[in-house]
Amino acid sequence: MAWKTLDDLDIAGKIVLTRVDINVPMQDGRVTDATRIDRIVPTVRDILARGGKPVLLAHYGRPKGEVVPELSLEPLTGALETAFGVPVRFATDCIGLAAKTAVAALPDGEVLLLENTRFHAGEEANAPMFAASLAALGEIYCNDAFSAAHRAHGSTEGIAKLLPSCAGRLMEMELSALDKALGQPKRPVVAVVGGAKVSTKLELLGNLVRKVDHLVIGGGMANTFLAAQGIDVGKSLAEHDMTETAREIIAKAEEVACAIHLPTDVVVAREFRAGADSETVPADACPADAMILDAGPETVARIAEIFAECRTLIWNGPLGAFEIPPFDMATNAAARVAADQTSAGNLISVAGGGDTVAALNKAGVADDFTYISTAGGAFLEWMEGKTLPGVAALMV
Structure with missing residues (x-):
């Protein structure tokens, strides 16, 4: 650029x-x-x-x-x-x-x-x-x-x-950071994408599987991907009408050698409230009367390994219901790993999106990331690979 x-x-x-x-x-x-x-x-x-x-x-x-x-x-x-x-x-x-x-x-x-x-x-x-x-x-x-x-x-x-x-x-700072993250990144590149719905991030996922080496999917959208693999997610938030789309994204990722990582263990509860009784179970063992509200420690350990292998991280969206403890564990733990790797000079970390910024602030690590974008919609459209008119007008 x-x-x-x-x-x-x-x-x-x-x-x-x-x-x-x-x-x-x-x-x-x-x-x-x-x-x-x-x-x-x-x-x-x-x-x-x-x-x-x-x-x-x-x-x-x-x-x-x-x-x-x-x-x-x-x-x-x-x-x-x-x-x-x-x-x-x-x-x-x-x-x-x-x-x-x-x-x-x-x-x-x-x-x-x-x-x-x-x-x-x-x-x-x-x-x-x-x-x-x-x-x-x-x-x-x-x-x-x-x-x-x-x-x-x-x-x-x-x-x-x-x-x-x-x-x-x-x-200038924003464009330079984004260029380092997706334009001319140091590889391998990992993207963390969380949030509630696959349907709101279809273009994002479609673009990222072509650009990154690892794609970590968390939050409610991970439940949709689990359901797409025939896993019973109980009463969890999931878009069951999007399972075919999820399978298409997985197939596209396989074609371009992008590794998709879904939770292997999850934290489940019968009610969504602070301090609710919860338990950690394998991702394919969610009780029928429970809902998945966070990724488990085994999943976080695998994410930490991926962060250690990679040189560039792009993060958009939490890994669980981070607003309410104890369902903020995975987001907080993974964020701290990313911050430590960044501080050690091993990782370029760029994050953006409203929930993402709030989650990283809550984890106390926002200042340790290479760059935090507060741009919201512009950051998301950039991740989707779209041309931003206000940026294009400045190009020489």
Whole structure:
């Protein structure tokens, strides 16, 4: 992959329209998790240090092309000022006279935040006139929002065609990490894919069996694969109408020499609650009145062996019902092994997806992985092998 970065453009004295993701959780007008804001700090500070003027483009929520006051970005200015350490001004629109006036009045060393781009229908429609109105505000476009790169919107794709464009530091870091994981990985490569349903990750599984050497399947979708092999999974969450599809994926994996690993032992219980009575049984011995809620220690030991053999790990989804102990054991234990192998320099580990990030944070190992993506849908579509419009627009 080849894309320009801030290092490739002369930004001194120029207005740098910077697409960011600050779609952060709020409560009572206060940011409750500033992770996404913290991640754009290097880009904004770098633009300022190089004499550029950062003008931030961002969306918030789903206003569907209408002005929704409770989805205004204005309440975020305080959190942004704290993160950047400089004054952050606000414009009541992202195009038109209000935006032009605010941009013209922006002093050196300060940041301007424009109002929610999704207040205009032209954003999600990627309307040429809307993209042109955005582009008219600046001289350089910098995309630092990988998490929005799977959307061909005016502020992610349309504008990039109209101005000299580059990736911001977060986007640069994300693309580099993903290229190392699937683009040009060190082999062998293992992917861990968990979650509830096979049906939501068909394209992902189909792409991965062609790209990786080992595919570890966990969570509820592992039950569907077990059922596809004729194993009785009792009352476990499983998509019995997807068993034929599961068999097709297994057959495809055999054709391309990708080893699929399913649980060989499982933790079962009669009820899904914290501290419920549970037992570990062979994967083919789930009682008819019980449900599989986690992988067992034998399975975790095998996963640890695979991690030790491999040089690259991609992780999306937990191995069990990690939210409730004791059914978080497999996810926690495997995550710690991956973290240890990464810290020892033996493994490049890249993980992403909402449940995945939550699970790794819960296991206390997120900081030990090579890279954790908070991109959600964009990370999943990248794993599926799809072209992301916001990334493609930056390619040179």
